[in-house]
Structure formats: C-alpha cells, structure tokens
Amino acid sequence: MSRYKIKDLFNIEKGTLQSSKNVEGKYDFITASSDWKTHETFTHDCEALIFAMGASGSLGRTHYVNGKFITSDLCFILTPKEEFKDKLELKLYYHYFNFNREEIVKATATGTSKKAINLANFSKYEIDYVENQKELLRKIEIVLPKVTELEKIIMRNSSLLESLSRKLFEYGVKGKLVPQNPCDEPAKEILESIRQEKLTLVNQKKLKREQPLPGITDIEKPFDIPNGWEWVRLGEVTNILRGSSPRPKGDKRYFSETPTDYNWITISDITSYSNNNILYKTREFLTSEGSTKSTYVSKDEVIIAVSGSTTGKSCLTGIDGYIYDGLAVIRLFSSGISERYLSLFMKYLYDFLNNSKEGSAFPNINTDKLKKVVFPLPPINEQNLIVEKVEQLLKLANELQSKVVYAKKESEYIMKSVLQEVFGNV
Template sequence: MIEIGKLFNIEKGSLQSSKCTPGQYSFITAGEEWKTHIEYTHDCEALVFAMAASGSLGRTHYVNGKFIASDLCFILTPKKEYVSKVNLRFYSFYFNTYRERIVKATATGTSKLAINRKSFSNYQIYLVDIEKQTQLLHKLDKMKSISDGLLQTIQQQQKYAEMLRQSILQQAVEGKLCEQDPNDEPASVLLEKIKAEKERLIAEKKIKKQKPLPPISEEEKTFDLPKGWEWCRLGELVTSVTDGPHYSPEYHDKGIPFISGRNITLKGIDFSTAKFISPQLHEELSKRCRPETGDILYTKGGETGKAVVNDIDFEFNVWVHVAVLKPSTFVYNKYLALALNSPHCYALSQKYTHGTGNRDLGLTRMIKITVPLPPANEQQRIVQRVTKLMGQCNLLERELSISKKYASQLMESVLQEAFSVQETAKPAQVIEFHPDQTIPETELLAAARGKIREDTWEHLCKRALEIAGEEG
C-alpha cells in the first residue's frame, strides 16, 4: 500500500465552469461530460479527480493531451520515481471502482461534502506491479463494457418501474383499476355533503368563506369518468389550505421540528434534515397553519406538486414551501393524496407553478387543480388496489437496486486479482477471477444479478397488470 501523495503529484484545477469559453481544448470538469475551452494548462497524460462537486465527488477522468481542469478537481500525475511504474489508465479504473470507498474515507463537510488535499494525499491505495497493470487492462476494458451494458439495462428497467408507478396512478384516477359498483352513492351526493359541511364550519367560525371557484370547462375534462364520478377542483374537497411563514424563522439546536419541501417525499416525511424552532414560535405559527394527523402536505415551492398524508403523531411545523391541506371528512385523504400525485394532477401543478429560480405553486392557483372524485366506497377500493400494486413496484425496485450493486462489483472483482487479496466476507454472487480463467458472459450477468430470478422484471410487470385488471 502507498499513500496517494507519495505516488502522484497532486495539483488543483484552475478554471471555474462559469468562466469557460468554448474552444478547441478539453475542459475536464467534475461532471460526466467534458466541455471545451480556448486555453489549456497541461499537455500530458493525467487523472482528473473530482474533489468538490457533491453529485460527482470521487469521479475520475483519464486524459492524454492538451487540457485544462475545473477548480473542483485534482490533477494527478505520477511522481518522477514512479513514472515507469504507473499505468494511468489502470488507475483510472482503480479510482472509479473504489470511488465510494475513497469518498467515504476522505470527504468532510455536512451540507456540502468535499475532499481536501491533505486527506486525499494521505489515503493509501495499492501499488500494483506494472506488468500486472498492463496484463489486466484488456480484462478491465472488457469488463467495463459488460458492466456498463448491465448498468444501462438496469437504469432502463428503473425507468420502466417509475413509468409503471405513474401508469397505476393515472389508471386509478381514470377509474380503470376497480370495477364500478352501481350501488355506490354517487360523488355528486358527496359534493353536496361537503358543501353542507363547509357551511356549518363557516357558521361556527372555524373556517373562512372561500371565494367561488371557476366552473370546470369541457376542455379541462381531459378524459371520461365512470358513471357516478364527478370532476371537481381541489378547493372544493378541502376545508382549508394554508402554508408556513414567508420568512426564515430563528432556528435552534432542538425544539419543534420545522420542515420544508425537501423533507416531503412520496414515501413519507423525512425528518432527518429538519430544522428546529422554539415551542413559542410554533404556537404562534400554528394560529395560522398547524399540521395535524390526517392532513395532506403538498409541496408548493422548489420541487412542487408532491403530496403525502401526514401520519405523524408529534408536533411539527412547516415553511412556506409546504401547503397544509385539510380534506373534508367526506373525502378519503389517502385517495386525495394519490390523485394529486397522479400524472393528471401533477401536470396541472406544474402549469400553476410560476417563477424560475424561485418556483411557487401559489395557494390561490393550487386550489384550481381539477381532481376526479369517485364515490366514497370507490375511493377506499382504489387506495387498497394502488397500495397492493405499489408494493409490487417496491419489490421490483429493491431487486433492481441489488442488481445495480452487483453490476458495480464486477470491476472490483477483476481488481481483486491484481491485489491477490481474498475478501473474508465476499458475497457468493461475485465471481472471483484468476489469470488463467475465462468466465462466460452469462456467468457475469448472473453475478451482477446476484440471486435475482431471471424473469423478475417480466414476472412483476405481468403480475402488476393482472392485479390492475382484477375485479374489485
């Protein structure tokens, strides 16, 4: 083992991306794609290592020729005594294969990770015999082609999984997931009950009277609804719509959790990065906006249009980027959140989101979003069916995540040969390579898949569609 700083000269890149002027020379950035610039600072063979770009941290580029590097990167060239002992293409594989491990050991920071020169320089890597480096390059090139192909396939399947989720939600709001029950009380009766409920709450001075919403035009009814369903606007289905303070409050090390839009995910509320406000400020803010169990939290700033039902049983509060919707007692909150996350409602949320840098889905625009309203019993059936289907999608995505993990390990399995090191707890699915061994590509594919069935994707898609077509 040898410290990186003893093996390589390490210098910092010099060009800020904002000052790049397209030209004839390569501009190596922390990102995956290179750019060009009118000047160059180096004319040599080198590695360019991303040391300060969070999403690209640890990415390593191999370059040979005239180039200039980003100021978010280190430039690595072999020290004089190691020039004949280092193959830079081999070490580009090394750094990229062990990228996650190197970043974990050397990066510092909280909100923005970065790697300083000292910690990077002191990190130890294997110094592999130059003959071994050269010998393995062909195998590494072949393995990279296989690994890249696998990862590309997995990424495509992940896209299909997300498309399947969106298709399920869209079919749900179009009434295509469950068989309609003619005995269900129609949604028109629900709307009358909601109207009466609001009038009672206004009379009790628990809510304010809402301004009339514009009628829904035929052009806004983008698909036909089953008999017994009704088109309505979001504002008709909730008794109040509020948001958090339009300023940044004073934060504390502990207190009442205070969340923004980034804490809202389709899987729930993530409090891991929540800030804290004082109990006194929480009570003051709660006079206008108090999230309660059963409410729907809906993102209105930043990444707008994400809805989640609040199932938290402790006190917290929200910033301006989160709207708190209180559904009528005659509307199933889980159905309404599901509908808001459907492609139909999401597209409208983006239409009503204004601004570029400071994006905002204003409350008065938000309530104009059109929502298909099924009968009450149908809402329950839809949520049950969607929950079952999403469980299939979750299983699929877990399988794909495991596949991705093992596909990434293929390169590492080749490098292990160079180090002549046996891992004490190596997963059985990762093939161990030997110099005189030829591994069929089918076995490599199996290794990448781990223990996943070969028909996982087809099976789950087929089953999901079967569930969607089953009778309620």
C-alpha cells in the same frame, strides 16, 4: 511493491475552464460530474487522469481520457512523469483512484461545509506502484464489461419501474385502472353534500366565508373523465390551511430537545421519513406552549410543501402533529372524498408537472394557487377501488424495485471483489 507520492509519479496541472464559460463544440470538456460535456477548443491531446478536487458532491471522482480535451477548473490533470511514461497503465490507476476514493478524500480534503482538496495535500499523498500493471489491468477488464452490461440492465429495469409507478397514478386519476359502476352515486352528489356542509360550517362560524372560485374552462381540463365524475377546484372540496411556526426557532419555551407528544413536521420530514407516502415520525418536537402557536394536523391528512426546493411534494400523515409555515394541509370535509385518493392525486400532479413536457416543476405556491388546482372527482366507491388497485400494484412494483436494488448491490460487490483482489495484493 513500493509507494510513491503522487507528485513523484505524475505531473499535476489544474484545469482552466469555468463551467459557466463553456461553449459547446466538438472537444471533450471534462468536469467533476460523471457526465462529460463538450467545448469549442482543447488544451490537451494525450492520455490522462482527471481528478475532481473542488466539487464537494463529486470530490475524488476520477476520469480516464485519451485524446483532445479541456478540463474544468475544479479538477486536476494527471499525466505520467517522463521517467514513468512507459511504466504507468493509466487505465489501471483510473480504477485505483476510484477504488480508493473515500480514503484519498478523507486524507487530503480540507474545509467543513464545502470541502476541497488542495494541490499540496494531493501531491504528497502516497499511492502504490507495482511492476505487473498490465496483468492486473487485464484481470479487471475481463470482468468489467460483464458488470457494466449487468448494471445497464439493472438501470433500465429501475427506470421502467419508476415509469410504471407514474403510470399507476396517471391511470388511477384518469379512471382507466378500474371499471366504472353506473350504480355508484355520481360525484355531483358528493359535491352537493360538501357544499351543504361548508355552508353549515360558515353559518356556525367554524369556517370563513370565501369568494367563489372561478369556473373551470375546457382548456384547463387536462384529460377526459368518465361519466359520473366531476371536475372541481381543489378549494371547492377541501379546506387548505398554511402552517405556522413558533418564533424564534430554538426557543426552549416552544421547542423541546427531547421527544414529546407534539410532533413538529417540517419539509425535511416529508423527504426523510415518508415511508410509502405516509409520514410516521419527525425529528423535532414542540412543547405544549409551542403547539398553541402552530397549525395542527391529524393522522391521515394530506400535507404538501409550499416553499423551497421540494415544493409540491406531499404525503399522508401517519401521526398527529403540527406543521410549520413551509407546509400546508389539504383538509377534507366529512363528505365523500378519500384521503388516500386525494394523496394519490397530489402525487400524480407532482409527477406530471415534473416529468411532462406540457407541465413545469412546481414553483413556490400559496394556498390561493392550490385552491384553483383542477381535481378529477370520482364516486366514492370508485375512489376506494382506485386506491386499492394502485396500492396493490405499487406493492408489487416496490417488491420488484427491492430486487433491482439487491441486484445493483450484487453487481457492485462483484466489481469491488475484483478490485479488492487486484489492489489488495499490491
């Protein structure tokens, strides 16, 4: 066993095609991504390794190709030097580069926010060279098909469970998950109680009087609802408030460097710290003075992102806190709506718009648009039964998902063990 610089074993070329200039065709277009594209022409017709050198998220990913192809300008093309042409098993080195990906990137990448690997650093990096490459490759290829098939099964199961979760939200808000009880107080009674409560609050000057929302047309109703339910505008039955932010950001009068009783809730908290759709902690905190300049939310209220790439994502608050201006709170009145049912609906709405051909992903939204969202309102007893059934089935789905995650780790461990045995001995 000996070590060679990459440039001593391989010819190294830089790819030529910018992804933005790709024209679909019949030849492989290999980029830094795990998925290949096609192009109308090719630059190479050979066996080669394609190494991602300029795409930070995919940095160090290596592809194996044998045939006609063209490559992204964010990749290196590696072909054997003439003297090693019959000595290098490129499929083996495909596994070698991917197995050592983290180490190679760490040793050769430069930059801070956007890392890349330059040709000089990559060329000088030393890798192992062994004589018995065919035997080592054979060991890998005995196990690889079995692991690949296992991973396909795992991915299918994971996809089915994600689909199941979406269906639970859908069936819940369509009234298909629990039986209806004709003895339940109909939703129109809830609606009337909320209207009376809002009127009282307006008269007490605790709530601003607002212009009536437009009526709901039949075309706006995405599905039929059971008897006893009502279609309403979200703004009819809730009070939607946009968050506010102390300025400037980072001012020590408003923002604390240590934990306080004033939790500062941001969009990143929804994505990072929301456990089972409930937010239990934040990464930032306000001072007492800062809390007076932001919008307060209490435990068990629904908050939603109204700007940025996560627009439409929502969760329940498991803590008291203060929301910044990229969030809004959908605040309920005291009459007849379950916070958890509202949260379930908002989850359904987000999934529907992001996964349905009939919908489209949430754009940036303001509170006026949120107020006009059509909302299926069941009787309160049925709301509670729907939430109970969804949470029960979601718990089971999450347990199954945990087993899928464990199985995926096991399959990765099997493959890693084989590669460790092969490359650990070179």
